[in-house]
Amino acid sequence: MTLRAAFEARVGDFALAVDISADDELVVLYGPSGSGKTVTLRAIAGLLPVASGRIEIGGRVVVDAGAGVQLPPQRRRVGYVVQEPALFPHLNVRRNVLVGVERSAAAHTRYQQLRAILHIEGLDERRPHQLSGGQQQRVALARALVRPTEALLLDEPFSALDEALREELRAELLRLRRELGLPILFVTHDLREAHLLGDRIAVLDEGRVLQFDRRDEVFRHPRSRRVAELTGVRNIVAGRLEAGRVVVRGLALTLPAGAPAALQPLGEGSALDVGIRAERCILRRLDPDAPLPPNCFVALVVEDLAFGNAHLLRLAPEGAGPAVLVEVASRPYEVLGVASQPRWVVELPPGDLQLMPAG
């Protein structure tokens, strides 16, 4: 099944314009709070009128603003799960799940299956306040899936759970995604969650989709400086295109193969932004007798933050080259003996460089 949503909506002063789609896959809507993720889901669910555009779910047109079509939420066949409030507090688990489909034999059968799939057997008579947060979310999922559903909309469903439980439910959602064969839109502001779950990721900011791509594409090739910032790229510096290389603070960087094609529209001397993730920078021991390899420069550790599993090092260039943040996992940190001396060679591998229009 497929979900296609290209529309504009308005809530008070907030304007939203999105164009996203999902086949039988999990699409993450990622962005800071206030970027329009929840508004997008509400509009698709039919809880918010759309000003213009079209929404198709499972091949049915549920919104065609131009033709005056806006199906009510009752007829859109979407499962909508939010963190709070997950369940109706006055109904027990069974009645929560089967509310509105009490007389459907198919729904009862489906409920029996879902109880096993979602591990909520034996909870039928419990009230929501007698369930753990994780159980509540599982029941909410069962409730969304017990009726004919053609798309699943999940609005930060795990954000209020503790970390261990969140990990467990994420893993289960990944498994469920394959079993369901449904388009799933998953809203989150958690970067790790977005990376773990998303087949494709739509990066939202201020009511606009900045980039909508396969996950690795978004993380490796952010389309703009803002996308790079939002997806956790810690090093973004201004550069200039010179003779097929990018010069950053006096350091000429070799570009990844294929990059020149992307830079085609940019002429010699054009300004652009160069990004590299802190964990993709390489720290090498300084060999005073050998010349510096390409894309390397000497820098001094000026700050060392220990996060347990990794160290975040702030390095200041000794000569040419940018100031950078470098993340080193704790094991290589110890093997290299980073703490023992301040002068290091930083390598910015060509394949990990992200080139973006100057912003």
Next chain:
Amino acid sequence: MSAALGRGWLLAPALFALFFLLPIAGLGLRALTDGDVASELRSSDTWRALRLSLATASLATALAVLLGTPLAYALARSTGRGARLAAGLIDLPIVLPPAAAGIALLTVFGRRGYLGEPLEELGVSLSFTTAAVVLAQLFVAGPYFVRAAYAGFRAADPRFEGVAYTLGLSRWRTFRSVTLPLVWPALAAGAVLCWARALGELGATLLFAGSLPGSTQTAPLAILGAFESSAGLAGAVSISLVLVALALVVMLALHRVTAAPGPYR
């Protein structure tokens, strides 16, 4: 705190509490010592007034619930400026002195009123009828229900309704199965308050409906009438006693409703 100040400071609060308890005790004492009270309690006039009060207050409350629930819901769910203004006006009849409310009702529904006069020509007369009693009570007491219901609906997360719609539940089914169970305690508390206020209504009723025994003389009006008549204090005390007993029942009912385990617990 009490250790530092001693117990002496408790005297003032105790006296103030007595100020409320003593008059009620006085009513009881008077009933026990004054033989006329007992005979007045058995008089048919007393019970006629009480029956009228119970009937009209109950009818006014039923109307307030029936008409006030949709109003409170609409106000609570609207986001426009007009709705916010209207919600602010809910309290107006509550702060209006009842006598002014009675006059206000007369200007519209009285025989020479803006609506009363055309109605009169159609053969419908409202003022100084039992219907006028109900109208006066509805006008004065209805807002207590609407205000409580409004607060209840505001407190019920509208996202519950959104989720219910996506589950395929119609608006009406959602209201019945999801919203109403969530706000039921607020509605019940509002209805009890409304009923109690309607039962005690005096000023607006007197001006708009008069005090005709059997048709518009409710219990509070009967107290006033008895007090001014030859029966004197005995008649007034007997009806007051019954009203106090009713008030106690209402208070207990309200306590039960508000202390009932809500859906969240």
